[in-house]
Amino acid sequence: MIEMLKGGLILAGASFMFLAALGVLRLPDLLTRMHATTKAATLGATLIMLAVALHFAQVAVVARALGVILFIMMTAPVAAHVIGRAGYFVGAKLWSGTVKDELRPNYDPLTHELKSGLETEANARHQPRETDPS
Template structure:
């Protein structure tokens, strides 16, 4: 019975990894490709590691599979976010079917900064609302 379960886990993990690879090859732009690679590959790694842990049934292997799964789940979304943000900042073109670009009104392409929570001062300059802290005030 354990062989059947481990076989199913390994097969399902391989299938998710294959679908993630297909997504990277077939999807139209960077952001959708990253979505496919992080979601599919993360689930695929979790299933593969569960199958490996069932195959060996040792505490050391189980601890390592948990560590590998935890590492992938912590690093894949952060890496995808960093790559997506860098790609957006260098000007990658979004897919023509993209319906909404929520960063465009908040992104300054000259300074490569995102502006959020901004309010306009009477002179028309941007001033962030979070600079009200005591540590950010300058002594005169």
């Protein structure tokens, strides 16, 4: 029974890793590719590490496998966010089907400064309103 579970975990993990690789090849822009690799590859690596922990069934190996899983779960989304944001800042083109670009109103491409939503609201409140000249 454990052998079937291990085989299923490895097969599912490899399938998710394959989907991540396929996403890198097939998806249209940097941000969607980052999404595919982060989600699918993280889940794939997690499933494979669970199979490793089941296979060896030793405290040291299980602890290391869980440590690897925890490390991947904590670092992969942060790394993808930073890479995606850097790509946006250097001018990576968004897919033509992108519906909403939430960074555009808050990002100054000349200074590479990003304003938070709170700063934007505060600036809008403190700027004088234009009056109608008529």
